[in-house]
Every structure is written in C-alpha cells, then in structure tokens.
Amino acid sequence: MTSDQDTAATDPTPQETGKLIVIEGIDGTGKSTQATMLAEALRKQGHEVVQSHEPTDGPWGKKLRESATTGRLTIEQELEYFLKDREQHVEELILPTVFKGGMVILDRYYFSSMAYQGARGIDPQEIRQKNEAFAPLPHILIILDLDVDTALDRIGVRDGEANEFEKRDALQFCRDLFLGLADEPFAHVIDASQEIEAVHREVLELCKS
Numbered sequence: 001m002t003s004d005q006d007t008a009a010t011d012p013t014p015q016e017t018g019k020l021i022v023i024e025g026i027d028g029t030g031k032s033t034q035a036t037m038l039a040e041a042l043r044k045q046g047h048e049v050v051q052s053h054e055p056t057d058g059p060w061g062k063k064l065r066e067s068a069t070t071g072r073l074t075i076e077q078e079l080e081y082f083l084k085d086r087e088q089h090v091e092e093l094i095l096p097t098v099f100k101g102g103m104v105i106l107d108r109y110y111f112s113s114m115a116y117q118g119a120r121g122i123d124p125q126e127i128r129q130k131n132e133a134f135a136p137l138p139h140i141l142i143i144l145d146l147d148v149d150t151a152l153d154r155i156g157v158r159d160g161e162a163n164e165f166e167k168r169d170a171l172q173f174c175r176d177l178f179l180g181l182a183d184e185p186f187a188h189v190i191d192a193s194q195e196i197e198a199v200h201r202e203v204l205e206l207c208k209s
C-alpha cells in the first residue's frame, strides 16, 4: 500500500456531521416549548431532527423521575444515576445521530447536572469533568433565562407545592450557574420573558444552518 492509500485507510472520509443543540434553563423557562418549535422548523428546512430530553425515558431516567416525588436520592446516588442515564443517551442516541448528519435537540443535558446537583453541594466543575469524559460538547447551547418567580408562576407552583427539584433557592443557584456559562464559545443566553414566538425567532436564528 502506498503512503496515500495508507493515509486514506486510516483517515476516514470526513463524515457529514450533524449538530448537537442543547436547550437549558430552570423549570418553566420554556425549554420543552422551544425544543418542539425548533424541531418543527428545522424539519421544514429538510433536516433529519431527533428531539430528546434528560432525564430520558430509559431505566435510569425512570428511577430519577420517580425519586422526585417518592423521596430524593442521596446526592451521590442522584449524580450517579444522571451520569448513567446520560452515558446511555450519548451512546445510543446522541452520537449515532450526529455522526450520520442529523440534528439532535436536547431539552436539558449535563449543564443541568452542574446546576441542580451543584445546588446540592457537589462542585459544578467536578460534575462538568465527569460528564465531559464521555459526553460531547454541544455545537450550540441555548440558555433560556428567566427570574425564578416568573418561572414558578408559569408551571403553576406556589410556595409549598414545589417538588424536590424545584425549591426556590435551589432554582436561583441553577439560574446563576447557567448564566455563568454565557462566556462559553457555544453558549447563547436568550431572555425567556419574551413572547413565545419572539424567543423562537431568536432560537431559530442561532440554529439554522
């Protein structure tokens, strides 16, 4: 084999890669709403789009959702379950879709672990390192920003009704953590207090190829 053929054999033809788009923000900022609207708009542009969320509907995600009402796990267990849920998500859905040129839109990703498990006392940078050992950086991170009171009003939560994940002071920590990511080259902060359509226009402007 000549060196060129050797090179060709070891250097695969550059794949047409897709995009990993992540939407983050505290509960009630409009992540699910915007993810669905973005998926529809990108499909109309002819893209193959996979919309997903974390915690997933897989076995680890199920255990986590159950714990939100049946009684919170220890912080160590909770982080471990989110990591296992995400490992499965990355391996089975995220990487395969992006590698074949698809667009993945995630409603939450490991930045939520930094925020919510960070709010329970684990160092967010330690959480980030554990995740980035296997989870790819997003091409685009959209941070929907909204004050905690407005966010809780939207999800119809009044004092005392918040589930384990939605305690007010923890949400303030989460909001601040998300805003602390604003300087990442892939991050964009959007004012989520705007009308739904106005937020969608900003989101789509960032994501359309």
Ligand SMILES: Nc1ncnc2c1ncn2[C@@H]1O[C@H](COP(=O)(O)OP(=O)(O)O)[C@@H](O)[C@H]1O
Pocket (backbone or CB within 6 Å): 025, 026, 027, 028, 029, 030, 031, 032, 033, 034, 154, 155, 192, 193, 194, 195, 196, 199
């Ligand atoms: N820009 C907005 N203005 C007012 N209400 C909104 C806006 N975006 C979403 N909502 C409403 O707020 C609630 C939470 O929206 P959702 O997309 O489920 O948020 P999240 O997924 O971030 O928790 C829903 O009732 C939704 O219709």
Ligand SMILES: Cc1cn([C@H]2C[C@H](O)[C@@H](COP(=O)(O)OP(=O)(O)O)O2)c(=O)[nH]c1=O
Pocket (backbone or CB within 6 Å): 027, 054, 055, 082, 108, 109, 110, 111, 112, 113, 114, 116, 117, 165, 166
């Ligand atoms: C992805 C993720 C979510 N969470 C929390 C944030 C939410 O309050 C909770 C459930 O996620 P959420 O997006 O609210 O799911 P659903 O819309 O079905 O209620 O999980 C973490 O604590 N760590 C994480 O890594």
